[in-house]
Amino acid sequence: PSNVPASTIVVIRNNIKSEIFTANLNVSQSPLKETTTSNDFSISTLNAAQNNLINFKELSRSKVAVAGDETFIATFQGRKSATESLVNFKTLCLSRNGFGIIITAAYLPNEDQIIVTKLEDMIKSFTLKNP
Numbered sequence: 348p349s350n351v352p353a354s355t356i357v358v359i360r361n362n363i364k365s366e367i368f369t370a371n372l373n374v375s376q377s378p379l380k381e382t383t384t385s386n387d388f389s390i391s392t393l394n395a396a397q398n399n400l401i402n403f404k405e406l407s408r409s410k411v412a413v414a415g416d417e418t419f420i421a422t423f424q425g426r427k428s429a430t431e432s433l434v435n436f437k438t439l440c441l442s443r444n445g446f447g448i449i450i451t452a453a454y455l456p457n458e459d460q461i462i463v464t465k466l467e468d469m470i471k472s473f474t475l476k477n478p
Contacts, residue, residue, distance in 0.1 A: 359469070361462055367432050370454035370462050372469050379447040385418035388447045389440040393421050400425025402433065413441055414475045424456065439470050448475075 354375040361370040379388060397403045403425040410419050424435045437452040450473050452466035 363462075365455070368434060368453075368455050370452075370458055370466065372450070372452045372466055374473075375449050375451075377447045377449075379442055379445055381445045383442045383447070385413070385416045385440060385442045388442045389418050389421065389438075392438060392440045392447075392449060393423070396423060396425065396436070396438070400427065401429055402426050406435070411439070411471070413439070413473065416441060416443075416475075420470060437467060437470055439473060441475060443475055 354377050357374040359372045406422040408419045408421050420439050422437050424433055426433055433456055434453050435456050439450045441448045450470055452470055
């Protein structure tokens with residue numbers, strides 16, 4: 348749809364649509380300086396979310412290594428506007444060859460735990476192949 352940013356590569360949506368918000372996972376990329384680490388990119392992405400979301404609250408951070416690259420998965424929540432529902436996000440950010448890759452799951456706080464687990468599994472299974 349037209350409301351999906353041009354930087355988005357893939358969107359996976361729950362096949363059970365909600366009138367409020369449909370759980371989804373998306374992968375996007377943007378250019379970065381070659382020297383930017385995945386951890387630094389994760390921090391800057393989380394800071395951007397904090398500045399762009401209303402009622403932002405970081406819920407957790409867990410360290411992970413993807414293809415030997417140290418970073419973290421951040422779980423946070425917020426609203427895109429004062430009238431929209433509170434949404435939970437899980438984000439994994441990676442830096443590779445001058446590109447930043449952001450894998451984000453988004454779901455309602457009361458989402459079915461089976462859906463949340465599937466989203467978490469997709470994020471944790473993400474990997475990069477060496478060029």
